[in-house]
Amino acid sequence: MIGEIPGVPVGQPYASRVLASEAKVHRPRIAGICGTKSAGAESIVLSGGYKDDEDLGDVIIYTGHGGQDGSGNQVSDQSLDDSGNAALVTSHLQGLPVRVIRGSKSESVYAPQSGYRYDGLYRVASYGSKLGIDGHLIWQFRMEAALGTPTPVIEADQLPVDSPRSDANAPVGNDTPDRASSNVQRIVRSSQVKNAVKRWHSDQCQVCGITIETPGGTYSEGAHIQALGRPHNGPDRTDNVLCLCPNCHVKLDTGAIVIEDSLTVIENGVAAGSLRTHPQHTLSLECIRSHRERWRR
DNA sequence: GGGCCCGCAGGG
């Protein structure tokens, strides 16, 4: 389950990994990353297992997994083929939220005094590779606190001796949790619809035919033909979604291209080829017409 | 404190 776990507030402590696992907050009992390449990452744990990590509170530089010898030393290169790392790449490409759990063994001032603590949702802002402290290639993911995720409280005995407790360290609840979590669930649902379409087309743009290759795999965007929400109110279904490259996505959203009932693509008033199709991917003519109506001139 | 080994759930 991606996003918040219902009934689990930000700041929720767990005495052990087993308890966090039973609460479904972070299911693996040992591994630091939970997730799959196809669905994205559910959650990560910062527990001091990788020395290249940096914890700045609302920003975390999180090291991917793999390449260690079992006692915390990096002895070989990490790879994006590793499932956890691939999962974080997917979360980045699709803008999906990741639950963050801090453990007491992390060196960070934001670490809990003991056990583990759920610290809310973060997004994978960017990622890249570099040579780690031990001289092997590592992949790192920049995690940024999502809107509504507070910077964690610095627990009392972590404060520098002279610094008074400030209001900034007062316990923080979750602002408008219901609305935030329903937004998250809507993003997740919508991304499942888009993923189905992208899989059918193997990330090849249905308009221009290109496939973008990245170190983390191929990339495409799921583009709604009839826009979601007011005033267009398009359905979030696969028959209202196209697999497009970012350029063609912009063109579709701005009316630079429209689509005829015959699936001919019209650009600058002239036919510019035919939409690529897939047998399992039926399209809604109603949505295509609605998009055309929107950009009639 | 470090080393070891027993774990099991997740993922491919």
Next chain:
DNA sequence: CCCTGCGGGCCC
């Protein structure tokens, strides 16, 4: 199935 992993307890 097999393999791995930001545990954890116990022993030294």
